[in-house]
Amino acid sequence: MMRFLIHRASIAVLVALTVSIIGFALLRLSGDLAAALAGDTAKPEQIAQVAHLYGLDRPLYIQYLDWAGKALHGDLGRSLFDNKPVSQLIAERVGVTAQLSFMSLVYALVIAIPLGVLAATKPNSWIDRASLGLAVFGQAVPNFWFGLILIIVFGVTLRWLPISGSDHFSNFILPTITLGTSVIPAIMRVTRTGMLDALDSDYIRMARAKGLSTVSVLFKHALRNAILPVVSLTAVSLGFLLGGSVIVESVFALNGIGFLAFQSILRTDFPVVQSIVVFVSFAYIVLTLLSDVVNAYLDPRIRIG
């Protein structure tokens, strides 16, 4: 177990390091940072002065180490747009994104897992077909468009729900459906496949032969084994939702880090964009690491093999 953990964690650290380098490079791609900081009317001497002031005339690797060192202490630099610390901007908005991602995940799991289980217990039945239909829909519908259609139907025509803002719980309902629907297909398919495999196994035949109730067989015995790949997928999905929220937050004007990233890209505020890219990547790395640990804990075959 210890060896597995150390191996897995060292890969995570290596990946995190690489991601931070790519994130740093992304900032430099955006052009001459000193010129951007100095403004449009700056003379070359002034740009050079700014470059010196911000340490932009030093070699790139020193700049990276300097940036990474500060980032480790929570200092992500300042926004070029309103000169606030980036860490403060992210901290103010991360709650909205976390709430949206978490609600979307719960919504997706609540729909996908029961449907996946039912579809597996009755292959080719109407419920199997209906869930397949839902999967096809979730996979193919452009989520920004789905969001707009929900706004037209529930926000404008029926007037049931608010269409923008992020102050109240009801603001999150339409964005949750929009974002969550895109991860339903994968979770449902993995649950269904896992359940089909589990139901075909000897221990389920044994459980049935012992005369256990269907509910007990399905949920206590089969689902427990079928759920392992769903755990990893859930972590991956949560990472995907954090990154994917950029589109949905923009559609619904939810004031999360996705919307912040989008606005910052539009106003070429690259310190903010870079920090959000690195932040979301790190969240993904930590989540997948956690899910691997959980999986290893649940399944002895992984931690030994």
Added chain:
Amino acid sequence: MTSIERDRFERSASSAAVAYEREAPSPRAVMRRRALTHPGFLFGGTVMVATILVAIFAPLLTSYDPFAQDLTQRLIPPVWAAKGSWAHLLGTDGFGRDYLTRLIYGARISLIVGFGAAAIAGVIGTSLGLVGGYFGGRVDSVVMYLVNVKLAMPGVLIALSLIAVFGGSVTVVVAVLGLLFWDRFVVVTRSVTQQLRVNDYVTAAQAVGASSRRIILGEILPNVLNHIIVIASLEMASAILVEAALSFLGLGIRPPTPSWGLMISEGRNFMFFQPYLVAIPGAAIFVLVIAINMLGDGIRDITAPEGRN
């Protein structure tokens, strides 16, 4: 598989092959029969071929110019609405451009982006997967490390930033999306290659001294190809969806090029009173993506060696 199991498997396989030659139809005939009885494949294939034809022959299908604005003809509703007219079947947009014409030309953008991005991603991902799967060991670790890095990065965010930096031309969008979708090619190609490289024909090729390059390209790649086509169709669908989303956000294809995502973005200003401006291009994306996904699933079922029905 133990050697006894493998032996038994091979013997039954070879006796099956003898029976196969005597009475079974050729693999090609089997595939044709499966294709013609597969509803998803038929639907997906039909929509796909129709879309490609529409995209190619766009100028012949409409007498309007997709860029020509006519402010006297703004926001005419589609023909089925009370105030619709046969002159503009799907109505006109906020600049008085014929909506059907823009939809038809928009198919070109979606297809170019889909095929282009899937091709770039396919070349990158397949190469990495073949090399990692065939050589294993350290090479494989490096490949998997690259996949892990790729998976950790928020793709849409990076694509948005890169397009903001390099500009929203079709070429840039295709290149950026190509860099976004190669990971699944690696994962699948790699695992199939790992299974294939222990086969006798690979060992035989190694024994006669064939180079690694020749074995990978000549022996392994042809056997991975159907998996690659299936992944390519899935990633093509994803690329079309992401292009639409990027263009919708204003950081993809730039106006006035008729991209379906951009059409939704432009229609958004009128969506409360002219919802068709949003509904129509979105439905077009939806149908095309469903068709591509079904086509991909169909190809997987049809080319599956053991015959899934």
